[in-house]
Amino acid sequence: MQHIIDRFIGYVTVDTESDPESNTTPSTAKQWDLANKLVEELKQIGLSDVSIDDKSYVMATLPSNLDYEVPTIGFVSHFDTTPDFTGKDVKPQIVKNYDGGDIVLNKELNIVLSPSYFKDLLLYKGQTLITTDGTTLLGADDKAGITEIMTAMEYLVQNPQIKHGTLKVCFTPDEEIGRGADHFDVEKFGADWAYTMDGSQIGELEYENFNAAGVKIRFKGKSVHPGYAKGKMINSMLLANKFISKLPKDETPETTKNYEGFFHVTNIQGSIEDTLVQLIIRDHNRNKFEKRKEYVEEVVAKINKKYQKQFGEDIAILEIKDQYYNMRDKVAPVMHIVKLAEQAMKELNIKPLIKPIRGGTDGSRLSFMGLPCPNIFAGGHNFHGKYEYVPVESMQKAVEVIVKIAELNAIQNKK
Structure with a gap:
């Protein structure tokens, strides 16, 4: 668990706020700081074909360890944070064994994260939460997703006894300003389908959006x-x-x-x-x-x-x-990719929460670009503001879901 905490904090303390007024990609130069860091980390954990293009899209491959062919699955997250609230100088706070009461984010400013207003907090009583200090957002949207994908790939590299097909990874800029898929090279990515790790509450599985x-x-x-x-x-x-x-x-x-x-x-x-x-x-x-x-x-x-x-x-x-547009139009003909994620959650004793997204996702645009791409929970809550938090146990479960999807894909497609 500490490994996930350290990795996540290492990401959220890098300011990657995007800018809707910019005409460049990425929209802010500071997004390169985390993008380049992710490239080096992917190489260190042992992935292949690690690349970063002139628009800061990071891609990598975990080769298959099977002696038969199975579909190639991708996992996608974005590294920018919203311009709706500052992401500069994030100072994460760790609340261990959360007792179900109020969490004082900032005593000086009287900023309190309370279950009387944010009732979802009570779902995580006894768990470890990472919060803000009340002056910035946290950046779990979507650095929790990056943490989970990176940790899952590292785990699979270190545990070759877990059989899996080829897995693809992509980390993108500018999702928060609606441009995350603008320069996504679907052909280069080379996956049959993918999942964005960009949902909220544990168990969320979404394939419909506005x-x-x-x-x-x-x-x-x-x-x-x-x-x-x-x-x-x-x-x-x-x-x-x-x-x-x-x-x-x-x-x-x-x-x-x-x-x-x-x-x-x-x-x-x-x-x-x-x-x-x-x-x-x-x-x-x-x-x-x-x-x-x-x-x-x-x-x-x-x-x-x-x-x-x-x-x-x-x-x-x-x-x-x-x-x-609503990705359902493109996912419905290949519903087995939703069923695969649903089965993975059930085998991990996670109750799937299948519901429509009241918003958009890079997965929607990617689906219409030829890469069907449902969305899976990343664990965070109260995105885009000072009350944002993420339970560490939810991130751990998301890692396990990624691994289980890879494992089930190998089992179900065995010739």
Whole structure:
């Protein structure tokens, strides 16, 4: 267990925050620090074909130790952390034999991780938790996944009596800003399928995610002295407000769960003559997803029609861009890859929690690039903020799941 703790802390104390405003890959130069460290570590533990490309994608191979052919399986995690909360100067705290009570993350700032608010904490009573110090995120998303993949590969190298086929490893940049699969070379990777180790609670196994689109609407206006504005002024901020008021009130992130989709306004910047509204559209059902986009188009079209005579041209400029789709479409024809992971968990006395992802994953895009890629738990909770934590026992179980998947693949495909 200490080996996993040391490895994980070695990763999270390297700042790898990504930057959505950057046009480079990786989006921040500091991501190279951990990428290069991972390359050296992969070589040290004995993997083959270790490489890092000009975009910082790290790949490696654990060769088969079988005398017959079985499918090649890949394992994928990302090394960047979200720009939503600082990942600089992470100072992990270790809570041994957690007693089920409040955890003081930072006494000076009165920051407390409490099961009265974060009820999942009680699942891990008696276990060892790694938390933040209340001033940064932790980075378990997804350095827990990297820890688990690296530890599993090392274990298999050191225990050649465990039979397995060829295993592929890839660590990627910029997943947190939606670009983790942008330069992923599926052909070079060479796996028949893969798993992202990027879920949360122990037991999670996911092969469904949202269909997703990003929306930008620029509302124009006319500025006139407010004392003489009657019939002349058009306030673009009020137009933006009219648009937002037309969105269903009960179809937002804070009012939906499970398979329910939503509209989510993420940003507004405006003045009288120019206001930009940004939102995201999410739905697991592809038909409902398309209807949500159509609804936005209809609302914008009505606003344009209403102001056409007064403004003389379209007063609202709409841009909708699809971001990713539900991986279920690509995984359903090869459901044996989900069943394999499910069996591995059951044999390890882990209860599989098969549920839809209310978000996206690199696995979704990779699935549509020809690499079916369900998602497996990495163990962390409360990602993207100061209350993030990970039970060490969950990371250990994730290591065991990786090993068991490799083992079962060899057994089930024995000629």
